[in-house]
Every structure is written in structure tokens, then in C-alpha cells.
Amino acid sequence: MENTINVNIIDRKGKSHLLEAPTDMNLNIMEICKAYDLPVEGTCGGMALCASCQCYLESDTKLPEQGDSELAMLAEAFHVKDNSRLGCQIRITEDIDGIVLRLAPK
Secondary structure, eight states, X not given: OTTEEEEEEEOTTSOEEEEEEESSSOOBHHHHHHXXXXXXXXXXXXXXXXXXXXXXXXXXXXXXXXXXXXXXXXXXXXXXXTTXXXXXXXXXXXXXXXXXXXXXXX
């Protein structure tokens, strides 16, 4: 389908979900996960204030550098790893087609 990419999300039970995500709606990973009813809370609504959408980048996908708000939130979050990102801060663009992300534990 035109204007869509594939996003692979590995849930907390280890099951892989291949999702189609539109690139023309200015959405982020957290919103796509919620649209597919994956267990991502997104309590703060995507403002990088809660870390309930934390995930681990498991592919070689090049992402933009983390902003100050994302880094500050991850500094206070649990289960943080070197490849931790906040799903709300990863925009759906053609550049991330094929990305693989694993949801962090609650």
C-alpha cells in the first residue's frame, strides 16, 4: 500500500507482530501500537513524560538522536538498556521501514 511502512513489534510475551503504519498522518510508534491493541499505555499521551511506551530497538534502523526530554525520562525509567527508546518519540516515516522494536517490561 502506498504511504505505508512495515513495523515489527515484539510484545512482552515474545510474539512478533508485523504492523502496517501510514507515513502521511504524523503518527508515532506508541500510537501505532495502541491502534493495533498492543499493550502500550502511553499514559502521558506522547509527551515523553511517563516512559510507559519504552521499547528496545532491535534492528539496525537509524533513528534521529534522542532529545533532552526523552533522555531525561529514560534516566528515571525502569528496565532501561543502551537501545531503549520511547515509542512516542519515534515518528512513522519511510526512513524506519522494517524497524524491529521489543516492548519493555511494565
